[in-house]
Amino acid sequence: MTTPISQLDFGLPELDEQPNESGPVLQQAKVFRPIHYLGSKLRLVTVIRDCVNSLDPSRGPVCDLFAGSGTVSLALSQEREVLAVDIQEYSRVLCSALLKPASFSTEIVAQVLNEIRVSEHRKQLQWAVEPLVSHELSCIKQALSGNPEPLCDLLEHGCILADERDLCKATDQDLQGAINETRRRLEARSLVKGSRALVVRHFGGAYFSYAQSADIDAILEVVHTKPFSQRDSLLAAVLSTASDVVNTVGKQFAQPIRPRTKHGEPKRHLVSKIERDRSRDVLNNYSAWLARYQSLAKSERNHQAIQGDYLEVLGSYKGKLSVVYADPPYTRDHYSRFYHVLETLCLRDNPAVSTMEIKGTKQLSRGIYRQDRHQSPFCIRS
Numbered sequence: 468m469t470t471p472i473s474q475l476d477f478g479l480p481e482l483d484e485q486p487n488e489s490g491p492v493l494q495q496a497k498v499f500r501p502i503h504y505l506g507s508k509l510r511l512v513t514v515i516r517d518c519v520n521s522l523d524p525s526r527g528p529v530c531d532l533f534a535g536s537g538t539v540s541l542a543l544s545q546e547r548e549v550l551a552v553d554i555q556e557y558s559r560v561l562c563s564a565l566l567k568p569a570s571f572s573t574e575i576v577a578q579v580l581n582e583i584r585v586s587e588h589r590k591q592l593q594w595a596v597e598p599l600v601s602h603e604l605s606c607i608k609q610a611l612s613g614n615p616e617p618l619c620d621l622l623e624h625g626c627i628l629a630d631e632r633d634l635c636k637a638t639d640q641d642l643q644g645a646i647n648e649t650r651r652r653l654e655a656r657s658l659v660k661g662s663r664a665l666v667v668r669h670f671g672g673a674y675f676s677y678a679q680s681a682d683i684d685a686i687l688e689v690v691h692t693k694p695f696s697q698r699d700s701l702l703a704a705v706l707s708t709a710s711d712v713v714n715t716v717g718k719q720f721a722q723p724i725r726p727r728t729k730h731g732e733p734k735r736h737l738v739s740k741i742e743r744d745r746s747r748d749v750l751n752n753y754s755a756w757l758a759r760y761q762s763l764a765k766s767e768r769n770h771q772a773i774q775g776d777y778l779e780v781l782g783s784y785k786g787k788l789s790v791v792y793a794d795p796p797y798t799r800d801h802y803s804r805f806y807h808v809l810e811t812l813c814l815r816d817n818p819a820v821s822t823m824e825i826k827g828t829k830q831l832s833r834g835i836y837r838q839d840r841h842q843s844p845f846c847i848r849s
Contacts, residue, residue: 499763501561501703502710503718504536505805508794512542519543519790527789532777535802537562539792544770550788551772552780554841555802557706557809562772564703568763571697576757579701582689584750588663589685595652596667599625599677602645607742615733617642618741619726625672628820629831631659649677662815663688669820669835673723674713674808676745683709686753687815699772704756706809711752713808714744720808722834795845803841804834811837 500509508515519529526547531540534551540562543549551562583589593600603625606618620639629635630646637643650659658664664684671680683705690701715724724741727733773780781791796802803810811818819838820831 499541499565499759500536500538501565501707502536502806502809504538505719505800505802506796507536507538509538512539515539515792516542516546519792520546523547523789525789528787529790529792530780530784530788531562532781532791532793533795534558534562534772535794537565537772539794540770540772541565543792544766544768547789548768549770550780550784551770552775552777554774554776554843555806555810556774556813557806559772559774560699560702560813561706563699564760565763566766566770566772567699568760568765569697569700570765571700571761573761575697576754576761579689579693580750580754580757583682583686583753586685586689588688589681591656591658592664592667592681592684593678595656595658595664596649596671596677596681598645598648598652599627599672602642603672603677603745606642607738607745610735610738611742615726615735615738618738619733621672622724622726622741626831626835627653627668627671628835631668632831634822634830660817662817665811665815665817669811670808673835674715674720675709676714679712679745679747679749682749683812686749687812691815700760701757702813704753704760705812707756707759708749708753709809709812711756712744712747712749714741719805720834721805796843797845799846799848801840801842801846803843804836807834807837807840810840 500507520526523529528548528550529543530550530552531543532552534540534553535558537551537558540549540551544566549566551559551566553559553562603621606621609615610618617639620637621642624635624637624639625642625646626635627646627650630637631650637646653659653664653668659668666675666683666687667677667680671677675683686705686708690698690705693701710718713720715722724737725734726737777793777795821836821838821840822829823832824830
């Protein structure tokens with residue numbers, strides 16, 4: 468009879484966690500949490516590393532076959548060459564930044580941050596979303612004073628993309644007026660098509676405040692002008708920032724906060740969390756994350772991070788690996804559902820969004836999911 472893993476005593480040492488407002492956690496065991504991750508093995512990396520070493524005392528190359536947020540890959544990389552593999556691009560970016568951190572000086576980091584702060588693109592985005600930023604602040608103020616209805620309507624009907632496609636209209640006329648004016652301004656600056664206002668249009672009001680969305684778009688614009696040798700580290704810091712500031716339960720991206728009960732009553736206890744998350748400064752948070760990625764130790768080992776199907780990668784590397792560590796999904800919950808926003812930030816491809824039908828009315832999927840969201844066969848019981 469197999470003992471459930473939750474009942475096993477691994478004899479794990481207590482980890483010296485040092486959380487702060489920006490969210491990252493550094494450990495004495497030299498592990499690094501880049502994002503809030505479902506099923507993270509952060510507390511098991513010592514056991515996993517010991518098991519791998521017992522199988523291969525020679526410290527040969529290891530493949531982390533379903534690498535996720537990269538915490539296991541990073542732990543294993545301290546003693547051996549690592550091949551990190553995942554079907555999702557956001558995982559490749561994180562693993563690349565952890566295993567092969569870019570070499571950029573403090574001066575370069577300061578230069579990148581200054582470029583973002585003073586960029587013309589950021590100014591245009593801030594001007595475009597100003598009507599919705601003002602309305603959102605007013606909604607939060609009203610909610611804190613005892614009237615949460617306008618804030619509830621914003622969370623439920625504030626997605627610009629849904630309005631563009633005529634799939635959802637606000638019941639609050641002030642909100643609809645702010646959406647109309649923001650759309651007019653985005654159109655005036657040619658920001659409706661393409662990916663230069665991707666976060667604002669897709670995720671503003673739902674996962675992030677409109678001001679936060681504009682800053683994330685501004686960061687992405689600058690990051691994509693940088694050399695490929697620096698880009699993964701710069702982009703990984705965007706993912707870490709998004710994971711910290713996102714306004715959801717559990718800091719995942721499965722779906723935006725539901726502001727009402729099943730009976731339609733506002734969840735008043737959520738107001739303070741909404742206000743706290745949406746007031747987080749994106750650029751300050753991004754600056755802190757850049758410093759953390761910059762501080763990662765550089766390795767002489769030939770680590771690799773690959774986006775690809777596990778079977779294809781195993782076929783390509785047959786005979787070249789000493790150990791394969793395989794930790795695939797093991798529940799019906801598709802991981803892509805929890806991190807599709809991070810995938811979109813990496814791909815920046817203005818994706819088609821899935822729709823659903825409720826009571827005969829077509830709407831965008833509540834989570835604003837990509838139509839091509841990966842559906843893992845490991846999450847299907849058969």
